[in-house]
Amino acid sequence: MLNGHIISMSYKLFIPGPVAVSEKTLRAMAQPMIGHRSTDFVALYQSLQPGLQALTYTKDPVYLSTSSAWGVMEGAVRNVTKKKVLNCMNGAFSDKWNDVALRCAKPAGALKFEWGQPVEPEAVRRELATGAYDAVTLIHNETSCGCMSDLVALMAVIRSFPEVISIVDTVSSFSAMPIRKDELGIDILVSGSQKALALPPGLSFCSPSKRALDRAATVEGRGYYFDLHEFQKNHEAGMTPSTPVIPLFYALKSKLEDIATEGLDVRHARHARLNQTVRDFVLAQGFKLFPKAGYGSVTLNCFANTQNYDLAALNKILKTKHRLVIDGGYGKLKGKTFRISNMGDETDETIAAMLNALAAALAETPKLTG
Numbered sequence: 001m002l003n004g005h006i007i008s009m010s011y012k013l014f015i016p017g018p019v020a021v022s023e024k025t026l027r028a029m030a031q032p033m034i035g036h037r038s039t040d041f042v043a044l045y046q047s048l049q050p051g052l053q054a055l056t057y058t059k060d061p062v063y064l065s066t067s068s069a070w071g072v073m074e075g076a077v078r079n080v081t082k083k084k085v086l087n088c089m090n091g092a093f094s095d096k097w098n099d100v101a102l103r104c105a106k107p108a109g110a111l112k113f114e115w116g117q118p119v120e121p122e123a124v125r126r127e128l129a130t131g132a133y134d135a136v137t138l139i140h141n142e143t144s145c146g147c148m149s150d151l152v153a154l155m156a157v158i159r160s161f162p163e164v165i166s167i168v169d170t171v172s173s174f175s176a177m178p179i180r181k182d183e184l185g186i187d188i189l190v191s192g193s194q195k196a197l198a199l200p201p202g203l204s205f206c207s208p209s210k211r212a213l214d215r216a217a218t219v220e221g222r223g224y225y226f227d228l229h230e231f232q233k234n235h236e237a238g239m240t241p242s243t244p245v246i247p248l249f250y251a252l253k254s255k256l257e258d259i260a261t262e263g264l265d266v267r268h269a270r271h272a273r274l275n276q277t278v279r280d281f282v283l284a285q286g287f288k289l290f291p292k293a294g295y296g297s298v299t300l301n302c303f304a305n306t307q308n309y310d311l312a313a314l315n316k317i318l319k320t321k322h323r324l325v326i327d328g329g330y331g332k333l334k335g336k337t338f339r340i341s342n343m344g345d346e347t348d349e350t351i352a353a354m355l356n357a358l359a360a361a362l363a364e365t366p367k368l369t370g
Contacts, residue, residue, distance in 0.1 A: 011319050014354055015327040016143040016172060016300045017195035019344040025199060028254035029247035036246060042238035044249055051256030052205065054264070056189060057180040062207045063231040064252075066245045069171045069192035072206040073137075074100050075226025076188045079216040080165040081106045083134040086127050088119040090149070091142035092331045093169070101137070109133065115142075115333065116291040116302075118149040121157045128161045134215075135165045141173040143195075144330040146302025146339060147291035148173065155184040165215050171195055174205070175259065176271040176299045176343055187212040193248060196271070196299055197255055198344030203248040206231070272298050274342040274351050281355045282340070285362065290337050299343035304336065305329070307367065311338050314365040322357035 013020050034040045045064070052062035065072050077085055077100065085106055087098035090113040101108040111127050113119060119138060128136065136158060141148045151168070158166045167188045170179050174191035181189050187209045193199035208216075208228050216228045224230060230241040259267060275298045279289065282303050290302040305311060311328035312335075319325050327339040340358075342351060 011323040011325060014324055014341050016339050016341045018201050019195060019198050019341055021198055021200055022345050025251050025254055028250045031250045033246060036243050045238045048252055055175050056207050058182045058207055060207050060209055061235050062205055063235055064240060065204045065206060067204050069190055069204045071226055072190045072204045073097060073169060076167040076190060077101050077106055078104050079219060079222050079228045080212055081135040082219055084109060084132050085135040085137060086111055086133045087137045088124060090117055090119055090147060091115050092144035094139040094142055097137050116145040116147050118147055118292060118295040119154060121153045124154060125157045128164055134163055137167045139169040141297050141299060143172045143300060145291055145333060146297045146300055147295050148297045159185045165212055172299050177268050181207060196343040199248060199251050199255060202245050274346055277351055278340050278342050300339050300341045302337050302339045305338060310366050310368050311335055314361055317361040317365060318357060322361060324354060324357060
């Protein structure tokens with residue numbers, strides 16, 4: 001707000017989250033407030049479960065938490081780690097998960113890969129075979145470098161260690177591709193609202209298996225806000241442990257209706273098609289994909305800035321002249337890579353318009369020297 005006036009940010013996000021939110025979704029949030037212990041809220045909460053379970057390919061409950069995904073990610077580690085957690089690290093967010101575990105005073109092992117390299121199943125097998133671990137964390141789609149690890153192969157390895165509870169972050173892949181939780185044997189699947197679901201930030205999801213709940217029952221120091229058993233007790237009553245962000249529940253209901261109308265297979269195919277469209281176009285401009293070949297994300301593309309463009313200048317041109325922004329690289333990759341999202345509600349038309357703008361902006365963007 002400036003001098004009493006609200007400033008309108010009238011540009012579109014093509015960053016890897018938050019992403020653009022549709023007018024329909026925003027309107028869905030403008031419902032009269034209800035009590036979070038009322039029968040109206042119970043009906044709303046319970047109406048969301050079938051759609052969330054369908055997206056997750058699970059019969060397990062899907063808890064809703066008023067937090068970023070980091071809340072339930074930290075909570076998962078606190079709930080199921082008794083002996084030691086193995087953190088598989090290949091980017092900024094998986095690196096952070098190891099730091100989070102240590103800050104929670106949980107014994108942790110770091111299985112490190114270069115940013116942009118996938119987590120290797122056999123490396124996971126070697127670590128788990130030591131018998132030192134009873135939990136493992138994985139980020140399916142590491143957005144910092146646009147690298148998607150082979151979740152099917154990784155879960156096949158982890159399932160062979162029945163004492164190990166798996167915690168999988170699907171924040172930027174959830175709903176954009178099939179992630180068959182029960183079939184894969186994922187113990188705790190976590191996700192968030194602001195990426196492929198194209199909802200505003202502030203809502204996260206956590207779906208635990210019975211194995212995870214059984215383990216949590218034996219762990220002390222789980223805390224309260226993210227205690228799986230507090231979630232389960234309230235879930236059975238159609239509620240959340242604490243006061244939730246009710247407007248986002250309405251937005252989620254609207255989005256789940258949209259997804260049901262589109263159809264999951266069509267939604268997944270749309271994300272794959274748009275991702276390839278962006279990739280083909282940018283590679284044709286002479287750039288290279290940053291992650292290892294065959295392991296690029298389906299919800300965003302991370303390109304190496306092989307032509308040494310001034311990415312800050314590029315984004316300034318995109319924002320001021322074309323009313324959109326992309327991402328100029330995350331963490332240690334800032335300026336060295338750029339990321340373009342295709343997740344959420346994007347269409348062939350919106351992606352084509354963005355790419356036309358990108359081509360025009362590149363034509364007037366200076367290159368760095370030295």
